[in-house]
Amino acid sequence: MGEAELRAKEHHYRALFESSPLPSWLYDQETFCILDVNQAASAQYGYSREEFLQMDIRKLVASNGVAHMEALAAQTNISVDGEVTSLHVKKDGTEFEVAIYCHQINIDSRRARLVFARDMTISKQLEQERIYASSLETALAKDREILDLKERFLSVVSHELRTPLAVILSWVNILSRYHEKLTPQMQLEKLNLIRSQVKRMTHLLEDVLAVSRGHANRIEFQPTTADILATCEEIAEYVRVADQNQHPVNIDSMLPPGTSAQLDKRLIEHILINLLSNATKYSPIGKPVTLSIHHEDDQLVFSVRDSGVGIPKEAQERLFEPFFRAENVASIDGTGLGLVIVKQSVEKHGGTIDYKSRVGKGTTFTIRLPAKHITYPAVAHSDAM
Numbered sequence: 001m002g003e004a005e006l007r008a009k010e011h012h013y014r015a016l017f018e019s020s021p022l023p024s025w026l027y028d029q030e031t032f033c034i035l036d037v038n039q040a041a042s043a044q045y046g047y048s049r050e051e052f053l054q055m056d057i058r059k060l061v062a063s064n065g066v067a068h069m070e071a072l073a074a075q076t077n078i079s080v081d082g083e084v085t086s087l088h089v090k091k092d093g094t095e096f097e098v099a100i101y102c103h104q105i106n107i108d109s110r111r112a113r114l115v116f117a118r119d120m121t122i123s124k125q126l127e128q129e130r131i132y133a134s135s136l137e138t139a140l141a142k143d144r145e146i147l148d149l150k151e152r153f154l155s156v157v158s159h160e161l162r163t164p165l166a167v168i169l170s171w172v173n174i175l176s177r178y179h180e181k182l183t184p185q186m187q188l189e190k191l192n193l194i195r196s197q198v199k200r201m202t203h204l205l206e207d208v209l210a211v212s213r214g215h216a217n218r219i220e221f222q223p224t225t226a227d228i229l230a231t232c233e234e235i236a237e238y239v240r241v242a243d244q245n246q247h248p249v250n251i252d253s254m255l256p257p258g259t260s261a262q263l264d265k266r267l268i269e270h271i272l273i274n275l276l277s278n279a280t281k282y283s284p285i286g287k288p289v290t291l292s293i294h295h296e297d298d299q300l301v302f303s304v305r306d307s308g309v310g311i312p313k314e315a316q317e318r319l320f321e322p323f324f325r326a327e328n329v330a331s332i333d334g335t336g337l338g339l340v341i342v343k344q345s346v347e348k349h350g351g352t353i354d355y356k357s358r359v360g361k362g363t364t365f366t367i368r369l370p371a372k373h374i375t376y377p378a379v380a381h382s383d384a385m
């Protein structure tokens with residue numbers, strides 16, 4: 001290479017070194033003396049070029065990183081591309097984290113290192129700002145969702161309350177104006193009608209409260225050791241009474257009586273009462289409803305099967321939306337909130353819910369919950385042994 005060519009090349013590298021936005025140094029690998037430095041280093045570290053050229057580069061490294069730097073400098077022919085971080089110190093004593101890029105070059109048989117330092121505080125700050133912005137976005141989206149839901153709640157609930165209130169008011173008017181003309185039997189009938197409307201409103205309000213608690217993430221999860229079969233028996237009995245025994249409600253358990261697990265009994269009640277009530281509500285009178293229970297791998301599996309009206313295909317993907325009700329159940333009372341409560345309760349347990357349904361044939365909902373601390377009853381030993 002001719003001298004002119006050599007000079008042109010050197011000029012080219014100098015220009016690159018000088019114009020680098022990253023603080024850059026060239027230092028002697030044996031003495032650690034700074035041989036060259038660029039403008040960005042002076043701007044960021046606060047030393048003038050003259051001061052730098054009098055300095056040992058180790059002065060830029062926080063005291064606990066010097067040994068590591070010396071070890072790195074002792075290695076020949078290594079390149080570091082940002083995977084090493086170090087704590088650097090400015091002239092005014094401020095410490096900050098940098099990612100180091102360094103390459104070995106030989107100048108007139110002296111081993112030297114070309115070092116670039118990238119200020120990590122900026123990228124860390126950007127990363128923190130990005131995390132903050134994305135969490136803000138998530139919180140805003142959640143707020144919007146809650147607001148939308150609140151509006152829907154208000155309009156549906158006020159509509160759903162207005163109807164029974166109007167019915168109650170009209171029967172109360174009739175009773176107060178004409179009670180003398182009504183037989184005791186007729187008066188009792190009107191009072192029963194009022195009672196059923198009040199029950200309907202209470203049910204709606206309870207469901208609304210349960211769903212909004214779930215949305216505000218205020219459902220508590222308090223597992224205790226529960227006898228699985230006994231809990232299911234109690235729930236089935238509750239459903240039979242509410243259903244006025246219009247459907248046989250059976251339990252088909254593969255678990256021996258006395259098997260227990262860590263469950264939140266209140267949430268299990270929410271889940272199974274809603275599913276069993278739906279199964280009876282959406283089945284012709286007399287058709288049986290079955291709750292099956294078994295233990296599979298590390299899951300407790302509960303299935304509620306009915307032979308009722310089924311869920312139309314087009315309704316299936318919207319089943320867990322608040323207030324959603326399929327068209328084929330329009331004549332049957334309901335709030336469209338039960339399955340939302342079931343899903344929230346299942347998720348609180350860390351479980352999953354799925355279903356299979358055919359219109360006119362029936363529906364099966366399957367809940368899988370993690371089987372925590374499942375304990376089988378001790379097997380009684382025969383005396384004859």
Ligand code: ADP
Pocket residue numbers: 274278279282306308309310311319324325326327329333334335336337338339340363
């Ligand atoms: P609700 O029963 O009060 O309407 P849910 O949230 O419990 O509200 O159920 C939502 C909808 O899912 C019901 O309106 C009905 O269309 C459908 N559904 C739920 N369970 C069954 C079932 N066992 N058989 C048929 N349809 C069902």
